[in-house]
Amino acid sequence: MPGPGEVTLRQTAIGFNFIDVYQRKGVYPLPLPTGLGFEAAGVIEALGEGVSGWSPGERVAYMNAGVGAYADRRNVPADKLVRLPDNVSDEAAATLLFKGMTAQYLLRKTHRVEPGDLLLVHSAAGGVGQILTRWATALGATVIGTTGSPQKRDAALAAGCQAVIDLNDPAWPEAFIEAAGGRKARVVYDAIGKDTLIQSLDCAAPFGLVVSYGAASGKAPAIEPELLNKKGCLFLTRPSIFPHNADPATFRANAADFFDAVAKGHVAVEIGARFSLDDIVAVHEAAEARRVNGAILITP
Ligand SMILES: NC(=O)c1ccc[n+]([C@@H]2O[C@H](COP(=O)([O-])OP(=O)(O)OC[C@H]3O[C@@H](n4cnc5c(N)ncnc54)[C@H](OP(=O)(O)O)[C@@H]3O)[C@@H](O)[C@H]2O)c1
Missing domain, CATH: 3.90.180.10 (Medium-chain alcohol dehydrogenases, catalytic domain)
Structure with a gap:
């Protein structure tokens, strides 16, 4: 009852x-x-x-x-x-609902995506990753994705990624910047956490935003505010779907x-x-x- x-x-x-x-x-x-x-x-x-x-x-x-x-x-x-x-x-x-409502606040509120924005989306072949990529592309952004294996590359491309970076390459941040034609990202969406967050800071443009919204590989490391200054006066946030709704x-x-x-x-x-x-x-x-x-x- x-x-x-x-x-x-x-x-x-x-x-x-x-x-x-x-x-x-x-x-x-x-x-x-x-x-x-x-x-x-x-x-x-x-x-x-x-x-x-x-x-x-x-x-x-x-x-x-x-x-x-x-x-x-x-x-x-x-x-x-x-x-x-x-x-x-x-x-x-x-x-779609949980993952799509996650993409909704990430693309509309955490950062309101504008045409021309360059975004780095980790795990772009995953559930949230595919939705984020497709929706951001529809809003006019350029998305470069990462995947944990080359077998996931096609799924990330099909979702709309302009290029896909293999995280098994230890120099993946450099590979991202090269794929972006020398630019860095306006926003980095990182839900991998432990394995990627520090290097994700190297992928964000000056005054850019790094969004740590999950920890699939383990808890994200603690980050001193001074590191954000050194990496380009970055903004770092850790949002969640629940307070947003x-x-x-x-x-x-x-x-x-x-x-x-x-x-x-x-x-x-x-x-x-x-x-x-x-x-x-x-x-x-x-x-x-x-x-x-x-x-x-x-x-x-
Ligand atoms: N903060 C929020 O509001 C919110 C809401 C929803 C989801 N999330 C987060 O968004 C992420 C994606 O969620 P999802 O449900 O759509 O899952 P998912 O992306 O389908 O699966 C997680 C992905 O994380 C990647 N990954 C990297 N290291 C991993 C590891 N050591 N073990 C397992 N996976 C690993 C894998 O992609 P690759 O192999 O391609 O790297 C895997 O496909 C999760 O971290 C989740 O917690 C956050």
């Missing part, structure tokens, strides 16, 4: 996000016992007390309703739902911007792997082994 303010969802598609790994491993600790998973799409089955504006049978999705999306049915606060337009399938919603009205406005970009074809991601919820261990293994291009879809 849904509690006050909640709806019960029959979930049809669940999204995997790399944050699920951090939470499973305790990098971002959760009180135990806990479920996992932030994102799913489904159909409303029942309304709790005080819920208005929603009806049983409606197709919806969510991405910031707390952990517990790895489930076939779930109660979710109604103010965390978005209604799915006809042009967005349940599968697309479950693979905590206020319900702001969440709805951000979601409208996201769905508008989906309708224009600016937001898309390849589904790189599909798993049943029964195989959730294999999902995490594939993600940690960096085997998947694009998004992972989980079916309850």
